[in-house]
Amino acid sequence: MLARIKQFLGMETKPKEVASKQEVEKVAEEEKTRPKIGYIHLSGCTGDIMSLTENYDILAELLTDMVEVVYGQTLVDLWEMPEMDIALVEGSVCLQDEHSLHELKEVREKANLVVAFGSCAATGCFTRYSRGGQQAQPSHESFVPIADLIKVDLAIPGCPPSPEIIAKTVVAVINGDMDYLQPMMDLVGYTEACGCDLQKKVVNQSLCIGCGTCAMACQTRAITMTNGRPEINCDRCVKCGICYIQCPRSWWPAERINKDLGL
């Protein structure tokens, strides 16, 4: 897959040493348009940004040639939030934390595209279970998906999102491949996720075919298949939404699949 992305971007076919003057100018021009990316860390575990770094093969190119990281805790030494093309927001937002609320509103003002990066930002995920009364701040009780408070442009759910989907999304954004991004735009509205969506939205709607994709996709192994239907272990479900998102009967990206397969 990564090889395909590289090929797609012409990374391997265009060595810089032999670039003509024209090409250098073109690259220089592209330099200027490298999207400025910011990373905002709210109530999440940092797993989402770690997953991004797992794109070992393309990380160097990604960070040097494809995007410019302009803001982010531990990534950039900058206090004031700058203007950004894309802001990746990790974590849900705590309604009792003024600093988070302020930061989230500021992101919306400073970024062209706000991405709910990971399930905590997209669906609330594990933080949905919070009831307050815990350290370090017992009054921090209510954690909600960022789309509850601001307009979100893209959602990349996952606990964490796979390194591959992050790479594919970044590439699609750079290339303006809106077809590929359409599901991420649609998923912005999917903020109330739970394993029981499989029962309500698939089995109850007579759509389940017992293929096992949900059980394969579940990142906490909360799903087993019993008599050809998913069985959710609620004690393990983190409400990330991945089971329903990966289900072939929730949404069906036929054109993209045919394209990817060369059919």
Add this chain to the structure above:
Amino acid sequence: MVLGTYKEVVTARSTDKQIQKIAQDGGIVSALFCYALDEKIIDGAVVAGPGEDFWKPQPMVAMSSDEILAAAGTKYTFSPNVWMLKEAVRQYGLEKVGTVAIPCQTMGIRKMQSYPFGVRFLADKIALITGIFCMENFPYESLKTFISEKAGISPELVEKMDIGKGKFILETADDVIKLPLKETHGYEQNGCKVCLDYVAELADVSTGSVGSQDGWSTVFTRTDVGETLFKSAVEAGVIETKPVDEGKFGMEMLKKLSKQKKEKAMKVIDEKKAMGLPIPYKASSEKEDPLANI
């Protein structure tokens, strides 16, 4: 596009006498997996292996030809093979996984490969999907009804199950019981009623009995991976081929059945849409080719 996009279609069977004896039809899935294992094209394959109850399969990771052959033959109830793919990669540590998949399972895997939201480092390890033709699938209790109630025999006596020529066929050691398909009608799982794929249109290679004589299978090669593998298996002599019958019991039959499944499903899809029920597919009015799997 009633049979999906494909490079070539042939009639074929395994040349291995042992596979011929135990296979459902031409033994194509078994032959391809055994060959792919021998040639190290795959490290293992997720197949529908025997389960605890008679005729209730269980997905298993087969790492040898013996294990592949132990899973030969069609089972007419659920085997959530896609589920086991993760285990094949994580627990068994496989780098190149093959799997046999019915059309809906193929769709789940392909969607995961194009949009691997929560599926980490698995998409690129799927080395081979052998798709099988599928009209519908049955809950296990439906199968028990056919065997125990309608045919009046014990499940352990059944040696082979098959669907062909309008009949659900149960073979025992000394008898063959044929139930007309109208007897099994109404017992299929509901999710199959909106399925637009009969011939595993998104597999690397897809195969099934329809369109070929008894003991042979019809084979479509679809992707580059599928074409390369199938050709080399034929060259290696593990599979023999002959031109597919274009006539009434060949391609015409296959096209007819695929069209029937798609038309029936489109009717249900349109009805459900009209009722405002969720359906991942487009309505007839929304697509150019009313039979396309979109």
